[in-house]
Amino acid sequence: MHMKKSFASYVIIKLIHKLITLIFVILLIYALLRLAPGTPFDQYLYQGKITQEQYERLLEEWGYKDNFITGAAKILYGMFTFSLFKMKSPVYNKPIIDLISIRLPYTLSLVTAAYFFGSMLGILLGLYCARNRGSLKESTILWVVLGIRALPVFWLGMVLLYFLAFKLGLFPYLTTSELEPQNVFHHMIDWLWHSFLPIVALSKIYAVSYLLTIRNMVTEEYTSDYVTALRAIGLREEYIVERHVLRNIMPPVITMMAIDLGFLFGGAVVTETVFNYPGMGTLIYEAMWNKDYPVVVASFYIIAVAVIVAITIAEITYAYLDPRIRRG
Amino acid sequence: MAKTYKEALAETIKNTKEVFKFMWNHKMGKVGIIIFAFLLVMALFPQLFTKYTPDWTSDQIFVPASWEHPCGLDHQGKDIWTQVVYGARISLSVGFMAALLTILMGALVGTVTGYYGGIFDEFLMFLSDSIMMLPSLLLLLVIASLFSTVWNIWYTIIVIALISWPSTARMVRAQTLQLKHRLYVEAAIALGASNKRIIFKHILPSIIPLLFARAAVLIAGFIVTVASLTFLGLGDPKNPDWGYVMYTANKNMMIIVMKGMWQWIVVPGVMIALAVIAFVCLGEALEDYLNPKLRER
Numbered sequence A: 001m002h003m004k005k006s007f008a009s010y011v012i013i014k015l016i017h018k019l020i021t022l023i024f025v026i027l028l029i030y031a032l033l034r035l036a037p038g039t040p041f042d043q044y045l046y047q048g049k050i051t052q053e054q055y056e057r058l059l060e061e062w063g064y065k066d067n068f069i070t071g072a073a074k075i076l077y078g079m080f081t082f083s084l085f086k087m088k089s090p091v092y093n094k095p096i097i098d099l100i101s102i103r104l105p106y107t108l109s110l111v112t113a114a115y116f117f118g119s120m121l122g123i124l125l126g127l128y129c130a131r132n133r134g135s136l137k138e139s140t141i142l143w144v145v146l147g148i149r150a151l152p153v154f155w156l157g158m159v160l161l162y163f164l165a166f167k168l169g170l171f172p173y174l175t176t177s178e179l180e181p182q183n184v185f186h187h188m189i190d191w192l193w194h195s196f197l198p199i200v201a202l203s204k205i206y207a208v209s210y211l212l213t214i215r216n217m218v219t220e221e222y223t224s225d226y227v228t229a230l231r232a233i234g235l236r237e238e239y240i241v242e243r244h245v246l247r248n249i250m251p252p253v254i255t256m257m258a259i260d261l262g263f264l265f266g267g268a269v270v271t272e273t274v275f276n277y278p279g280m281g282t283l284i285y286e287a288m289w290n291k292d293y294p295v296v297v298a299s300f301y302i303i304a305v306a307v308i309v310a311i312t313i314a315e316i317t318y319a320y321l322d323p324r325i326r327r328g
Numbered sequence B: 001m002a003k004t005y006k007e008a009l010a011e012t013i014k015n016t017k018e019v020f021k022f023m024w025n026h027k028m029g030k031v032g033i034i035i036f037a038f039l040l041v042m043a044l045f046p047q048l049f050t051k052y053t054p055d056w057t058s059d060q061i062f063v064p065a066s067w068e069h070p071c072g073l074d075h076q077g078k079d080i081w082t083q084v085v086y087g088a089r090i091s092l093s094v095g096f097m098a099a100l101l102t103i104l105m106g107a108l109v110g111t112v113t114g115y116y117g118g119i120f121d122e123f124l125m126f127l128s129d130s131i132m133m134l135p136s137l138l139l140l141l142v143i144a145s146l147f148s149t150v151w152n153i154w155y156t157i158i159v160i161a162l163i164s165w166p167s168t169a170r171m172v173r174a175q176t177l178q179l180k181h182r183l184y185v186e187a188a189i190a191l192g193a194s195n196k197r198i199i200f201k202h203i204l205p206s207i208i209p210l211l212f213a214r215a216a217v218l219i220a221g222f223i224v225t226v227a228s229l230t231f232l233g234l235g236d237p238k239n240p241d242w243g244y245v246m247y248t249a250n251k252n253m254m255i256i257v258m259k260g261m262w263q264w265i266v267v268p269g270v271m272i273a274l275a276v277i278a279f280v281c282l283g284e285a286l287e288d289y290l291n292p293k294l295r296e297r
Helices: A002-035 A042-046 A052-061 A068-081 A096-131 A136-149 A153-167 A184-222 A225-232 A237-275 A280-289 A293-321 B005-025 B027-044 B080-116 B118-132 B136-146 B153-180 B183-190 B195-231 B242-251 B253-259 B262-290
Strands: none
Touching: A002 A068, A002 A293, A002 B118, A002 B136, A042 A052, A096 A136, A096 A184, A096 A237, A096 A280, A096 A293, A136 A184, A136 B262, A153 A184, A153 A237, A153 B195, A153 B242, A153 B253, A153 B262, A184 A237, A225 A237, A237 A280, A237 A293, A237 B136, A280 A293, A280 B136, A293 B136, B005 B027, B005 B262, B027 B080, B027 B262, B080 B118, B080 B153, B080 B195, B080 B242, B080 B262, B118 B153, B136 B153, B136 B195, B153 B195, B183 B195, B195 B242, B195 B262, B242 B253, B242 B262, B253 B262
């Protein structure tokens, strides 16, 4: 009974902490936006498309003249009532929800495919390395990984695009399909074919980091005293791995996977720019150049919520799997 | 028992020699040292690698690679290989300075919060939690593009440090908390040593070696971060680094494809990769030196 209560209070404290962090993060982004020079209407003014008077009126109308407190209050109110997404973007003159609902599926499909492909490959190779530690196979894999790890994602994207798409013509260089999909299956294959290069470029990050982490964790377990003891009493290697080693590394691996899931958006921006991929990354990038406040704030709201939900799930799972955490 | 200046210097030289010897006999350490030395020579004496200056312009543009111009000429008629060679200086120094600033901030925040604790600790840890909650490249991108009209390389360095200190601070804080309860530190407290003395004489000396290993890893990451930023068009055109060469390449992708100027894309990326490999290797070797338990593997 006592256990249950302390676990619940642990979760509640964590959630309150996360809520404060979320508010703080959004205010930070808003403050940065307000500090930055320029508005979306500057270019119209310079080009002489609008008069000074119209310019002032536009600023008034779109809230660029609100003082910081009023603006922040509007944003926070919008955050909790979700009316933030119904606000209009001054650049596109459309509600944010319309913009995001077109872009979000692209990014979500890209990053989840890259994430699963990359992390699975990394975990399998990491386990393989740890099982074959000290062998020529392991050191070959590790040196190759060191090289791959050093390649910047945007560079990998450009090289793939140049050689595989432009020179060899194996993949399309447009990442959106121009064909009308005939059925779901056809649509899936078409999407995969068009997004294959960005997926490869992005999944590299996860493959490398998971390989190294898993390999280090498993190797550490293998060289620890309890495994030596288990070997000494004559247990089979497979049994030790399944019952003890994997079980011990499970909590940190689950935590890492959950946290990475939240951070997926960050890595997507650069990749999307290289491939001209019509996702959230390019939307945020354009919105920042245009000083499109509502779109930037709403996008960061989605990202921060994704990260917070992922981290909270990770922490709770960890505490559930490893009772020492919630006591300390 | 105060050491004289000469004795301290002699000891430092002896320690440096020992570290270098260990690194040279370490597989990754050796690779790291060789590549790093090569890049350092390129950064310090770029004249050795190219006969052109970065300002040299030809009257021809978009010329494919030849013996005269190993990577060809770019959209302004500049020699691309020269741009890459002179970019080494900028990429390396920006990565180095950003890492230095990050380490300084992290060490300061980490020791102070770990040693004193209290409300100050709570606040700074909350702040670091909040910063860690946002994808750092995206945050850097936001700040750089919002302030793009006034942006230059110094802002890049400062903003990277402001975004990246939390992880170092957390590491230093954890170490400080551990060291604080060691017997020798408790003995110093009992003897009435001042807080300042304990931090500088007893706690920091055990943390500094770890910071060197951390700095190597940070530099490797920051070189890519800075290159990504300039690649997205948020660099400082007055100080073109490796990312800037690739930014111009990406802008002219269609012409590059038509003329087959793949060197324009490949060479700057290979340089970035070499730099990252060098610092990752140096970091791993240093870590092995500091943590003898890992050496046995």
